[in-house]
Amino acid sequence: MTAHPAAQTVGLRDRKKQQTRDALATAALHLVAERGLENVTVEEISAAADVSSRTFFNYFPCKDDALVADHSVDSARFLTRLAQVPPEVPALAAVRSALGEMIDRMQADRERWLLRMVVIERNPALLPRLVAAGVETERTMTELVADRVGVPPDHHFPALLAAVTGAAFRSAMLRWAAGDGARSLSDLVDEAFETLAAGLPDPQPAP
Template sequence: MTIVDTGDRPGAVDLGRRDRKKQETRAALERAALELVAERGIGGVTVEDISQAVDVSSRTFFNYFSCKEEAVTGKGPGTDTQIGEMMRSAPAELPVIEVLRRALRAEADQIQARQEQWLLRLKVFEQNPSLLPRLVANGAEVERMIAEAVAGRIGVDPVADGYPILVTAVAWTAFRVAMMRWSAGGGDRELGELLDEAFDHLTAGLADPSSPA
């Protein structure tokens, strides 16, 4: 949050500081949860363990998360309103698939900026299959939100017309594939580069790639 000159509103500065403190506490809890689960597995970690690692109470933990699994999964890609906002504000002449590429590329750049934490998170997901139902549910919610934004952009019903759901599923799959490749390679290539590569295949109609020379 950016703090601006509030003039006759001195309490706004304090509110900004409180918001930053909350963000810092949430981030610290997420980090502690990831590190502990990476070391012990999800079954070997309790809410109390995570709270103690950050030197806060369990009550404070529950101000931010409903359970330890939520702390581990954290705020996943696309879970805020950024993608929907980009869909609505992009130039009208841009094709939907290009708008989706740009929106998801912005998400990829944010993840890349937190590479160490995200690679650890993806490793934890791989090592703890019990987290899969939560990940699937989160992904389904993101897809629903994107499909509604697509439908609003082109002026169709998001349920009756199959296009928004289809193009969203394809774009989100491209994002997941890029994430999987990024994780498997240990971050040796930029996530955005892998995402662009996936979208290049999509926009080419998924034609057979040329044989290597």
């Protein structure tokens, strides 16, 4: 069956928009990695991506968003996937399952993600934006977990699970970046979640 021309046009338009968004994000990351956050302007980012400053603002409200926002980390999609995990799956395993698609997309975009981690480490002023986004996701996640395990949202378990799994994921990302992506992000996340599932025992000393 032949695709309808209108559908092909929409698909092409969406791909071009994503290419422009990716070009702006990549340019921003490279420039800030080289010069620092305060020494790069929107105009310079736009020029490096070969678009106008007006086009930049069609994709990002400010310079910081071009550095930290990424389509591969779609919190709404993660939360939808968490809600779709069968109810018989334990909550910790359900969170790990829901993270799978996001992790795969990050791994596929490995070079840009590793560069983003370097930029964030060198420019702590970006952290409040990341924290604010994480707080909203954690709030909704707490509600979903509460519904899954059948307790009120103010019960200690849902909020604790949301907090510790978020910390486990961030820890795995930091290890991934520190190792320059040599190990799979998925393996590192699995390792962190398995440690949580085991009750966070003390590690065995290396022989």
